[in-house]
Amino acid sequence: MKKLLLSTAVACSFGLAAHAEVVVMSWGGAYGAAQTEAHVKPFVEATGIKATMIDADNPAAPVKAQTESGNVSVDVALVEYADAVRLCDEGLLEEIDPAILLPGDDGTPAEEDFLPGAVMDCGVSTDLWANVVAYDDTKFPDEKPSSIADFFDLEKFPGMRGVKKSPKTVLEMALMADGVPADEVYDLLNTDEGLDRAFAKLDTIKDHAIWWEAGAQPPQLLADGEVVMTTAYNGRIFNAAVEEGKPLVVMWDGQVYEHEMYVIPAGAPHLEDALKYIQFATSTEGLRRQAQYISYGPTRHSSNAGEIIFKDGKTVMGPHLPTYPANMENALETNLDFWVDHDSELAERFNAWLAN
Numbered sequence: 001m002k003k004l005l006l007s008t009a010v011a012c013s014f015g016l017a018a019h020a021e022v023v024v025m026s027w028g029g030a031y032g033a034a035q036t037e038a039h040v041k042p043f044v045e046a047t048g049i050k051a052t053m054i055d056a057d058n059p060a061a062p063v064k065a066q067t068e069s070g071n072v073s074v075d076v077a078l079v080e081y082a083d084a085v086r087l088c089d090e091g092l093l094e095e096i097d098p099a100i101l102l103p104g105d106d107g108t109p110a111e112e113d114f115l116p117g118a119v120m121d122c123g124v125s126t127d128l129w130a131n132v133v134a135y136d137d138t139k140f141p142d143e144k145p146s147s148i149a150d151f152f153d154l155e156k157f158p159g160m161r162g163v164k165k166s167p168k169t170v171l172e173m174a175l176m177a178d179g180v181p182a183d184e185v186y187d188l189l190n191t192d193e194g195l196d197r198a199f200a201k202l203d204t205i206k207d208h209a210i211w212w213e214a215g216a217q218p219p220q221l222l223a224d225g226e227v228v229m230t231t232a233y234n235g236r237i238f239n240a241a242v243e244e245g246k247p248l249v250v251m252w253d254g255q256v257y258e259h260e261m262y263v264i265p266a267g268a269p270h271l272e273d274a275l276k277y278i279q280f281a282t283s284t285e286g287l288r289r290q291a292q293y294i295s296y297g298p299t300r301h302s303s304n305a306g307e308i309i310f311k312d313g314k315t316v317m318g319p320h321l322p323t324y325p326a327n328m329e330n331a332l333e334t335n336l337d338f339w340v341d342h343d344s345e346l347a348e349r350f351n352a353w354l355a356n
Helices: 001-015 031-046 060-069 081-089 170-177 180-189 194-203 217-223 232-244 269-281 284-291 336-355
Strands: 023-027 052-053 076-080 121-136 161-164 209-212 229-233 248-263
Touching: 023 269, 031 052, 031 232, 031 269, 031 284, 060 076, 060 081, 076 269, 081 121, 081 248, 081 336, 121 217, 121 232, 121 284, 161 217, 170 180, 170 194, 170 232, 170 248, 170 336, 180 194, 180 284, 180 336, 194 336, 209 217, 217 229, 217 232, 217 248, 229 232, 248 269, 269 284, 284 336
Parallel strands: 023 052, 023 076, 161 209, 161 229
Antiparallel strands: 076 248, 121 229, 121 248
C-alpha cells in the first residue's frame, strides 16, 4: 500500500510523462543493481518517465569532464559527499531546492526526517556506506581478525592485503590501527607528524599489498585467494557473502563511513525530470527499498523505522548496515572539509609513496 500511495503522490505532483527521460549514473555492481531495482524501475512505473542506469568506476570523474566540456549526457549521478561539495563549489552541479523533497511517510517534514548532513545545496543523500576490512573466513580457521590493527598485523594474520589505491580512508585506517582514537584522527592528519605516522604504518604492509581501484575488485581478490584480507565497500562484501554464498566476513572495527549523494550535473539535458527522480528516490519508501537490496543505511529516520528485510525474504538487514549500533562502536565519519581541502596534495604524496 505504501508503494501505491507514494507512486500516486509523485504522479499527482508532476504528472505522467510519456516522452521524458532520465539518465542515471551510478557505481555499477551491487550498488548500481540495488538502485536500478529500488529507484529506477519503480520510478518508471510510477511516473511513466523513461529512466536508464549507466555505470562508472567513479561517477564524479565523468560528471566533471562532461560539465567542463559542455557536453552533458547524464541527468543524475551518484557521487561521494566530498565530490558533491567540490563539484558544487566549482559550479558544476545544479542546486536542488530542499522544498521539493517529500515529507516522511509519517508526515514528518523532510528537513526534520533526514539525518544530519544528508541534504546539501547540490545533493541529497541516498545512504550511508562504509569502507571496511573484510576477510576470507576459511583462511583463519582458529583465531579471527577482529580489530583494524589486525589488518596491519602480518605476523599474527599472515597473507596478502588488498588496499584501496587512494589516500582517502586508507590514511584514516592506518592511524586507527596505530592506536589513534577515531575522534582524534583528523586533528592528527592535519599535522606533518600525523601524516608521517600514517604513511609509516602503511609502510608495514606495502610489500604485501595488492592495490585496487574498482569496487568489484576486493571480493574477487578474496574469492580468488589473491588476498586474505582487504579494504572494501561494505555493500560489495554483503553481496558476495549473502547472495553468492562466499565465505566473506565484514570486520566493522575501524569502519570509515560517509553519505553518498544524488546530484544533477550542470546543464543536465532533462533537469525537470532529474528533479522528479531525486524526489522519488529519496522518499521514505525509496530509501527503505534500497536497503532491501544492499547493505547501506537509509538516511531518513522514517526509512529506518521498523525491521528491514533483504530481498531474499529472510535476511534481517540491521546487523549488515553501517549504522547498526554494534557496528558503530569504533567508527569514523569521513571529514568532508578535510578532504575538500587536502585531497589533491595527499593524492600527490600518496602516488609518490607508491612509486617509491
